[in-house]
Amino acid sequence: MQVNQSGKLSNVCYDIRGPVLKRAKQLEAEGHRILKLHIGNPAPFGFEAPPELIQDMIRGLPEAHGYSDSKGILPARRAVVQRCEQLGIAGVDVEDVYLGNGVSELIVMTLQALLNDGDQVLIPAPDYPLWTAAVSLSGGTPVHYRCDEAADWQPDLDDIEAKITDRTRAIVIINPNNPTGAVYSREVLARIAELARRRNLLIFSDEIYDKILYDGAAHVPIASLAPDVLCLTFGGLSKNYRVAGFRSGWVVLSGPKEHAESYIEGLDILANMRLCPNVPAQYAIQAALGGHQSIEDLVLPTGRLGEQRDRAAKLLNDLPGVSCVRPRGALYVFPRLDPEMYPIADDVRFAFDLLEQQRILVVQGTGFNWPSTDHFRVVTLQHADELEEAIGRIGDFLETIRR
Ligand code: PLP
Structure with missing residues (x-):
């Protein structure tokens, strides 16, 4: 007997934990190190609770x-x-x-x-x-x-x-x-x-x-x-x-x-x-x-979140054909890829390829209901060194798809 999902789910989609993450878990189980820039979950990156x-x-x-x-x-x-x-x-x-x-x-x-x-x-x-x-x-x-x-x-x-x-x-x-x-x-x-x-x-x-x-x-x-x-x-x-x-x-x-x-x-x-x-x-x-609002120290320019957000935005903006608005809040950057330079027809494929080739996990822009395939999201929770490594590797990957 075939068991089907309800028709209520036909337009329901939540790509932050979609098929690209599933593939990343497989790769991890095979022993590969994945740099994760996909989810806004502070604790695994060493952020302690008050x-x-x-x-x-x-x-x-x-x-x-x-x-x-x-x-x-x-x-x-x-x-x-x-x-x-x-x-x-x-x-x-x-x-x-x-x-x-x-x-x-x-x-x-x-x-x-x-x-x-x-x-x-x-x-x-x-x-x-x-x-x-x-x-x-x-x-x-x-x-x-x-x-x-x-x-x-x-x-x-x-x-x-x-x-x-x-x-x-x-x-x-x-x-x-x-x-x-x-x-x-x-x-x-x-x-x-x-x-x-x-x-x-x-x-x-x-x-x-x-x-x-x-x-x-x-x-x-x-x-x-x-x-x-x-x-x-x-x-x-x-x-x-x-x-x-x-x-x-x-x-x-x-x-x-x-x-x-x-x-x-x-x-x-x-x-x-x-x-x-x-x-x-x-x-x-x-x-x-x-209680004490320790988040207020973390978001200062010298605090971990402030520093990492700065670093991520700067490094992304330094990549050719990549631009991003400096975030003023939250834990993310949403960079744009110049479509003239990087003609991306399918941004899920883009996220898969980035994972396969460079072991970097991001979520594609269409996963956020953005209507075109020219954006992706980077979570700024990784330590600055890891962010630098990850964005460097994103740059290496972009070179391979550059027109
Ligand atoms: N709203 C926004 C904008 C979020 O980014 C998130 C989680 O990433 C949530 C809600 C979900 O938060 P919660 O952990 O309280 O369910």
Whole structure:
């Protein structure tokens, strides 16, 4: 008997862990050393979790044997409310905070609760592909709006407006952005908020990198500019606190919740159905948000993240026919390959060939719903020496495909 996957998955794709990674694992099992520039998981690269966070989780363990409230434990939700107050997100109460097994679970949950078949959601291109996948899985239609590389990857507001239809329910922003490293200006955010206000759209704002900022870049939560728009703001411990394996995140609802009672009921049903997020990891949230923010040292020009991002951007820009916007936040660079010099018809093939020939693992640009085959993403978590070696080898590979 042939067992087939559900038709619901026909448009669902998540290439960060796709076939190129599968091949890399095979090569590794055969004893090859692979330089991994493909995934934003800080711990394997020697980034340590803040000790107070680990201690609080251990201290909480004896209390963490049972299920918690399906939205999560109160001290953690209170800590998230307090963070919203600091950020100027008004009117948030503990009932407006849902904890989750990472932001990933909450992205799927909040879209499942919202979308009817054929409802459209505006998503940036390039994007973090879970957003597109989760909209498709929920029966919705992802509609990509352009982010403009020539304008430091800021969203193209005219393109957003042109793509709003009667079926558009929401707009997604990822700020700071994965994969581009863009941090959106207050003006751009205010204009997106204004569009949402005028066209009755919800805003989904993925702010999981809100503390990973370089060169003094300032992060503005869009919800703080739009108290009259229903906003869902996502955050978590995976990146800012380097504990991606704990699977701990949250989403906060703000704005006119009185107009969203039915949606909130739907969210509650889904939160109840998953019983609760992993309880021990919820105990880390209060300590993380209230403790010393060691990430602030890491992102300085002399800190490991600041230095590595600098090095990666410079080395890539020094390669002939390669250009990249210097990231102002997050953990990635999204370089462009000049198509005149490097005519790439299939960028999955490009990623495979780079892996086979140079043992470098990257994710191709189309994996982030970028519409052309002229970009790829580099994760800047590797130590500077490894980054230098990897980018050198990318340069060697490019020489072999140069026109
Ligand atoms: N959102 C963005 C933009 C991400 O880059 C990631 C992970 O890379 C996630 C969400 C998922 O985060 P979590 O580990 O909290 O599920």
